[in-house]
Amino acid sequence: MPTESGRIRPVGPGADRPPQGAFSPGTDQPGRPPTEGPPIKGFVETSFVDWDGRVAAVLFLPGCNFRCPYCHNHALISDPDQFETIPLAAVLSRLGAFGPWLDGVCVTGGEPTLHPRLFGLLEALKDAGLAVKLDTNGSRPDVIAEVLARELVDHVALDLKMVLEPAPYALLAGPEADVLAVSRSIDIVAKSPSAELRTTVVPGLHDDNALDQMAGYVPPGLKWRLQNFRPDNAFDPEFRRRKPFTEEEFAALVRMAQGLRPETVAG
Numbered sequence: 055m056p057t058e059s060g061r062i063r064p065v066g067p068g069a070d071r072p073p074q075g076a077f078s079p080g081t082d083q084p085g086r087p088p089t090e091g092p093p094i095k096g097f098v099e100t101s102f103v104d105w106d107g108r109v110a111a112v113l114f115l116p117g118c119n120f121r122c123p124y125c126h127n128h129a130l131i132s133d134p135d136q137f138e139t140i141p142l143a144a145v146l147s148r149l150g151a152f153g154p155w156l157d158g159v160c161v162t163g164g165e166p167t168l169h170p171r172l173f174g175l176l177e178a179l180k181d182a183g184l185a186v187k188l189d190t191n192g193s194r195p196d197v198i199a200e201v202l203a204r205e206l207v208d209h210v211a212l213d214l215k216m217v218l219e220p221a222p223y224a225l226l227a228g229p230e231a232d233v234l235a236v237s238r239s240i241d242i243v244a245k246s247p248s249a250e251l252r253t254t255v256v257p258g259l260h261d262d263n264a265l266d267q268m269a270g271y272v273p274p275g276l277k278w279r280l281q282n283f284r285p286d287n288a289f290d291p292e293f294r295r296r297k298p299f300t301e302e303e304f305a306a307l308v309r310m311a312q313g314l315r316p317e318t319v320a321g
């Protein structure tokens with residue numbers, strides 16, 4: 055899931071192709087430096103909008119198993135080669151230069167949990183003394199469970215895109231979305247020390263009824279973040295022509311959701 059910063063460091067030909075295929079647990083062993091991290095395709099040094107109340111760097115990993123029509127970082131999915139691969143050592147060096155001014159690092163994508171060497175990256179960030187936030191679409195609950203068990207992340211932001219039924223979810227995430235996996239991921243992050251669910255609300259797809267149902271999936275006490283759809287640079291050209299909810303309409307949806315789940319926030 056792309057973060058709110060929506061900025062990816064540009065590119066150049068010849069960048070490495072992101073690894074395809076399934077998660078391979080144990081590729082990086084605990085306590086050892088990564089032999090090779092996942093390909094970092096974007097690096098925002100400081101963002102004020104990607105982690106509540108924190109100044110955070112943002113790392114973008116390529117590839118995703120979902121196809122959300124509103125995705126803004128679809129170039130990371132459809133053509134990651136256009137972005138140069140940024141060496142982990144260079145990232146760590148820059149992060150070190152920020153010292154105490156930096157409150158943490160957001161690892162986003164694309165979908166970070168698809169990468170076999172995600173653990174190595176997270177370990178390197180933790181070894182550098184950095185707090186880490188993981189953005190995920192929830193399709194790999196086993197990976198989420200393991201990074202939490204190994205205390206490699208401090209906060210998880212998990213997408214809840216729609217009612218957890220295959221047909222409606224596919225409208226927002228594409229045909230590969232596994233709603234049972236997302237449901238398992240919600241159960242897992244509900245037991246973690248710090249997590250939130252995130253929903254981008256889209257006119258014509260999300261309404262009071264949908265949010266009413268979705269509120270039932272939000273574990274009590276967990277933050278539910280609603281974001282208004284933005285048409286600019288959406289993956290699906292048809293979505294680029296859609297209008298977002300007006301401010302008033304969006305505020306009404308947030309109020310309605312807060313009536314069901316008081317921990318709902320906007321933005």
Ligand code: SF4
Nearest residue numbers: 055118122125164191
């Ligand atoms: S989960 Fe959807 S929004 Fe997030 S990176 Fe994948 S396609 Fe884009």
